Amino acid sequence: MELLKNQDLMQREWTPMPYDQWTNDLRSICGSFNPKAIEHNGVVTGAARRVDVCGMEFAHVSNDLDRVHRDWDDIRKDANEHLFLIMQLEGSCGVEHVGQQAVLDVGDCILVDSTRPTTFYFGGQFSNHLSLHLPRQIMYSASDVDFDIARKLEAFDPMAMMLRALVAKIMSTAQSDATSSNLRHLMFSATRQAFVSSGDTISALNDSTTRRLQLVDVLIDRHLTESDLCAKWLATRIGVSIRTLQEDFQGLGMTCTTVIRDKRLRFVREKIEQTKDQKGAKTIAEVAYSAGFNDISYFNRSFKELFDCVPTDLLRPVSAPGH
Known part of the structure; x- marks a missing residue:
C-alpha cells in the first residue's frame, strides 16, 4: 500500500474545528508547540490526531495556520524526547530547524529533533503531514551510525520512497502481529541509514x-x-x-549531571515500554544497570520524581474503559 494513497490520511474535505481544540490536541500528542493563525477566526481547517499502530506512535497533523513554533521554554516543559520523522502528504510546509531551512512538498521527508527549537511555516495554506515519533535515546545510543537532523529527502529519493513504503507497511500491521517487533527495529535502522551523515x-x-x-x-x-x-x-x-x-x-x-540522569531515565522508560510484552525481556533493574545507573534506590527515587510514577507501573496492563 502506497502511503500517499492511504485514504485514512487523506480526506476529500477537511472540516474546520475550534482553534483551541486543535491546539490542545497537538500538544497532547507532540508536546508543547505554539500555533499562530494569519487571521484568528477561531477555527482551523484540519485536525491533529494520534495514531498508534504496530507499537509505534504517529501524529497526523493538518492545518491552514500561519506557523507553529517550539522554543527552548517549550522544550523544557516536555518529559519525552523524540526524533520526528515527518512525511508531507498534502500541500507544502516550510521547516526552520538547527539553523537550516527547508520546504517540504508532497512525498518529501525530514528528521526533526524535539530537543531543538523548530518553526513550521504554512502561510495560511492547507498542509497535511504524518510524523513518526522515534525515541531519541534509542535512535542515538543503539547506533554507531552518524545521521543528520534537518536534512530533507526529496520525494523521489530512493531513501524517501523506502521510508514511505516502510511506514505504509507499519500502518497496516497490528502490534500483535508476529512481525511487528522486527518492523519497529527495521524502521529505526532504515531511518538512520536514510539520513546517514556524509561528514564529521x-x-x-x-x-x-x-x-x-x-x-x-x-x-x-x-x-x-x-x-x-x-x-x-x-x-x-x-x-x-x-x-x-x-x-x-x-x-x-x-546542570549537566541532571541532564545525563534524566536522559538515562527516559531511555529506561522507553526500553521498558518497548520490551515489556516480549518473552525473556530484561528486568527493570537490569535495564537500569545497562543504562548506567549503579544504585537502584537512587534510580527508583529519580524515576518517581521525573515521571510521577514508579517503574513497575509501566508493567501493569492498561485497564479497559469502564473498569
Missing part, C-alpha cells in the same frame, strides 16, 4: 556556547549507557574547563 558533524561545530551544548548533547546520547559519562569526561572531550561547561548548563537553568 562534531568537528564542524564551533566553540560558541550554543554549539558547545549541541556537541555535548550529541556526545551524551552517543555515550549515554557508558559508566564513564559525566561532566568532567564531557569537558575533557570538548576541550573546555568543567567550570565553563557548568556555566553553559546554568544558562539553561539546569
Whole structure:
C-alpha cells in the first residue's frame, strides 16, 4: 500500500474545528508547540490526531495556520524526547530547524529533533503531514551510525520512497502481529541509514556556547549507557574547563549531571515500554544497570520524581474503559 494513497490520511474535505481544540490536541500528542493563525477566526481547517499502530506512535497533523513554533521554554516543559520523522502528504510546509531551512512538498521527508527549537511555516495554506515519533535515546545510543537532523529527502529519493513504503507497511500491521517487533527495529535502522551523515558533524561545530551544548548533547546520547559519562569526561572531550561547561548548563537553568540522569531515565522508560510484552525481556533493574545507573534506590527515587510514577507501573496492563 502506497502511503500517499492511504485514504485514512487523506480526506476529500477537511472540516474546520475550534482553534483551541486543535491546539490542545497537538500538544497532547507532540508536546508543547505554539500555533499562530494569519487571521484568528477561531477555527482551523484540519485536525491533529494520534495514531498508534504496530507499537509505534504517529501524529497526523493538518492545518491552514500561519506557523507553529517550539522554543527552548517549550522544550523544557516536555518529559519525552523524540526524533520526528515527518512525511508531507498534502500541500507544502516550510521547516526552520538547527539553523537550516527547508520546504517540504508532497512525498518529501525530514528528521526533526524535539530537543531543538523548530518553526513550521504554512502561510495560511492547507498542509497535511504524518510524523513518526522515534525515541531519541534509542535512535542515538543503539547506533554507531552518524545521521543528520534537518536534512530533507526529496520525494523521489530512493531513501524517501523506502521510508514511505516502510511506514505504509507499519500502518497496516497490528502490534500483535508476529512481525511487528522486527518492523519497529527495521524502521529505526532504515531511518538512520536514510539520513546517514556524509561528514564529521562534531568537528564542524564551533566553540560558541550554543554549539558547545549541541556537541555535548550529541556526545551524551552517543555515550549515554557508558559508566564513564559525566561532566568532567564531557569537558575533557570538548576541550573546555568543567567550570565553563557548568556555566553553559546554568544558562539553561539546569546542570549537566541532571541532564545525563534524566536522559538515562527516559531511555529506561522507553526500553521498558518497548520490551515489556516480549518473552525473556530484561528486568527493570537490569535495564537500569545497562543504562548506567549503579544504585537502584537512587534510580527508583529519580524515576518517581521525573515521571510521577514508579517503574513497575509501566508493567501493569492498561485497564479497559469502564473498569
